[in-house]
Amino acid sequence: MRTWLIHLRKEKRLTQQQVAQTAHIDRAYYAQIESGTRNPSMAVASQIANVLSINPSLFFSDVISEPFELALINSPIIVAHCDLELRYTWMFNPHPDFDINKVIGKRDDQLAESDGVTALMRLKKEVIESGKTIRKKISLPHSNGLLHYDVFGQPLYNEKKDIIGAATASTELLP
Template sequence: MRKWLLQLRQQKNMSQEKVASAAFIDRSYYSQIEWGKRVPSQEVAKRIAKVLNFDTARFYSNYFNEPFNEVLSSSPVSIAHCDLELRYTWAFNPPSDYDVPNLLLGKRDDELIDHAGSKEFMALKYKIIKTDKPQRKLIHYDMSDGIHMYDIFGKPIYSMEGKLTGASFVCTDLTAIKQQLLQNRSE
């Protein structure tokens, strides 16, 4: 079962029938996709993704990226995409405060938590989209277990037709490295 798809549909308060109708497919076909019994064609995946506002890569990432998923899920690295409205369309290995299935999808940072770090991150995303150029910045985030320092690198993303559709970014939590450096200095 594709729990992420079910949860996303429910989060949008949509029935299978509504999603199927909006994606121009049969409801039973959509049900098989949601249950993981069928893999949608690229065209159908695009239509479903458009209805529920997520990146189509989500359908196929488990098949192609298993070795990378294994190593990255144990690392301090988070990867995500956002659309032109700065809403998350895909996320992998989010920080523990946000590691709830599909918590990020469809939301902006200021809708998740309103603090200086989220505002800086939104400003960085906006700058990437506005300038259509890669950007990098260190941002401090107030998390449940203290302040974390993230090295964030982002760049614009485009549709297959070359149209700007949003930004993708890699966020590396440098907090443990920073603590280790401080400890080494004091020894």
């Protein structure tokens, strides 16, 4: 079951029929993709991703990220993408306080409020507006205390070389 896809569709107040129609696919096929009984082709994943403003790699994260996951799982590194409105479109290895199914499609300030959240959003916005990479130390409160991160942000581009968002890699620093 792709619960993240269901949450995202419902948050955007779309029906399965509306997503399927806009993505130019059959509603029953979309329902199977949402339930996890079928995997979309890369072309179909891209069409659905365009409708929902997400990264199409989310559909294949179990397959394409195996070497990446083996190297980074349980590491102090969080990798994420956001769109131009700073909504998460992809995330890997989030802090245990965050459920990946509820993070996709949300902005940081919809998930938590703190000076660190404001700083993180400011970094992403500056990356998108300037088109430059930025690195900054940011502290974020979590259930296990205040954690300090070395955050590296860089622009995300589409095939036409237009900036479509920002990618961040956040490494938890030792106290």
